[in-house]
Amino acid sequence: MIINHNFKEMEQLKQELSFYKRFVSLLPFSFTYTDPDLRMELIKNEVQTVNLIKNSTAKNRELKITPTPIIPFEEIEIFLNEILDVVPHHIVFINSKGIVTLCNAQAAIDLHVDRESVIGKHVRELLQIPDEQIKMLETLRTGKPIVNQEILDKNYGIINTRLIKNSEGRLERVVGVFRFLNHIKEAEKQTLASRIAAGIAHEIRNPLTTVRGYLQLLQGRVDEETAEMFQSLLIPEIDRANKIITDFLRVSKPGTVKSEVLEVKDFFIHYLGHFLNSDALLHNVNITYKISEASANSFFIGDREELFQVFSNLYRNSLQARDDSTMDITISTELIGSTIFIEFFDNGVGIAPNLLQHVFDPFFTTKDEGTGLGLSVSKKIIENYHGTMSVESSPLGTRFLIYLPVYTGKVPL
Incomplete structure (x- = not known):
């Protein structure tokens, strides 16, 4: 088993190496990157030629980029922008005047800015901290890159900076890569x-x-x-x-998860439906079950009583959100790949946008009576079975979206 595990790791490393080599070969510019710690130098002289030199004697870590006359550096940034948007860390480029020339999607999201509005502005407007605390400006002043330095201001994390120079040695950009750890x-x-x-x-x-x-x-x-x-x-x-x-x-606290194999159609129609339908008659509620043919005979892991509690909580919330019209509730299931998608929709008055993000918070409630724990408990139960639960709402109604993994093991007789 250990040999097999190591083989898989080696195959994965080979694939990653091939990916990086292909990516570097496609970059539309020449560059030289030296790393004194690893004693290695990566040189790309032509569009398709990449050379790796070991035992480099370079003393400074730096990246020199040589754009071709046809491709200005700004266009290189446009090329890089889409690639850097998939990186889950903050990546920001500034020029020699401290002006932001590139800001990836993750940085914009975590810093709550519209990145189009910060491009062309000074980096202090992006970070909203004094200049003396901005490490990219420190690198710009000193000409020295920063390696794995901990940042303890309002944006906690680890910062790395690099200098990008052209073939003539002139500074083109300072790159900042920040591992955002506030969350x-x-x-x-x-x-x-x-x-x-x-x-x-x-x-x-x-x-x-x-x-x-x-x-x-x-x-x-x-x-x-x-x-x-x-x-x-x-x-x-x-x-x-x-x-x-x-x-x-x-x-x-993490709960003890009970392992029980449940069939989609059996659980929703025969078990959950048996209880909800009786109560729905008393409260003049129409419940519709839309169990897709593909999902009907699929199986998932859960505990009947716990999952009944989840949908019972959703049902009670729907009753409390009803207006003068008849309450309509739709419970539907679909099979999406190896996941069972469950949708619980009602046509109630909906949840106000400013409250929507708090509905799963413990003790959050807008009702005079109630603990505010129903939805928190429901979400915890779903997560205990490796699923996810989210909510969408509008004046037309509220929709709870639940995803549970399909059980593919042997079904007990």
Whole structure:
């Protein structure tokens, strides 16, 4: 098994190497790149000729680009732009005056800017920090590249800069490659907060369970009016608090995943439909099931009760979003490659755009009653089965989109 794993890694490395060689050969300009750490030099003299020199004696890391007279450097950037848009890090080019000449898509997204508006502007307008904190400007001033330097300002991450010179040694561009780590830092904060909150919730639940037990014990020892208050008010409120804590712990801590093979048609028509259809009659709701022929006999992994909770939560949310007209709900499934796509659509009033991004946040709710944990728990359940859940909404209704992987193993008899 280890030999086979290593063979696959070697094949992958060969494919990646072939990819890079082909990419370099297609670049419409000549260049020389030297790396003193690796003691290697890459030279491209002609459009199709690439030479790699080992044991280079170069002392500085630099890239010299020689555009042909037909292709100005600006056109080279246009060529590179589409390629760099697929890189998941920030890549920015500036000229000798600090003006942004290239900004890839990821940088624009994370920095919340329209990149067309920052091209031609000074880099400080893109980064929104003082000039003395901008490492690309430091490289421009000193002529020295920066290697894997940690940045601790409002944009946390790792910065690398490079100098691009032409064949005459004149500086053409400073390239900045920034590994944006704000989301990782925020995730670490949220993880820590979740652990603390989960610990507090667990400690609260223990005394609540004790109090509930004593209330049940005292029910038979108090007068009828007090016993009724225990039964109708105090014990139900403790149970409600316990349920909130249980739901919260389910969101904040990884759950134990039950493995059960479910058939699409059987689950949605015979199991889920059996429960939802009865309630729909009571509330004057029309539920339509559109199970595609391709997906009907497909299988997926899940737990019936947990997945019922997911769609029950969506159903209750739809009821609360209904207007004066008849509520129509459509549950549809499609087979897309190795994924089962499930759509839950209602024709309710929709979710306001400014609230849409928060619907899966724990404790977020616009209702007078409710914990705001229903959708958080639902999303967690889907993710526990390696699926995804998202939402779209408009004044015409709300659409929940769920993707679950198809189960391709042996179906138990």
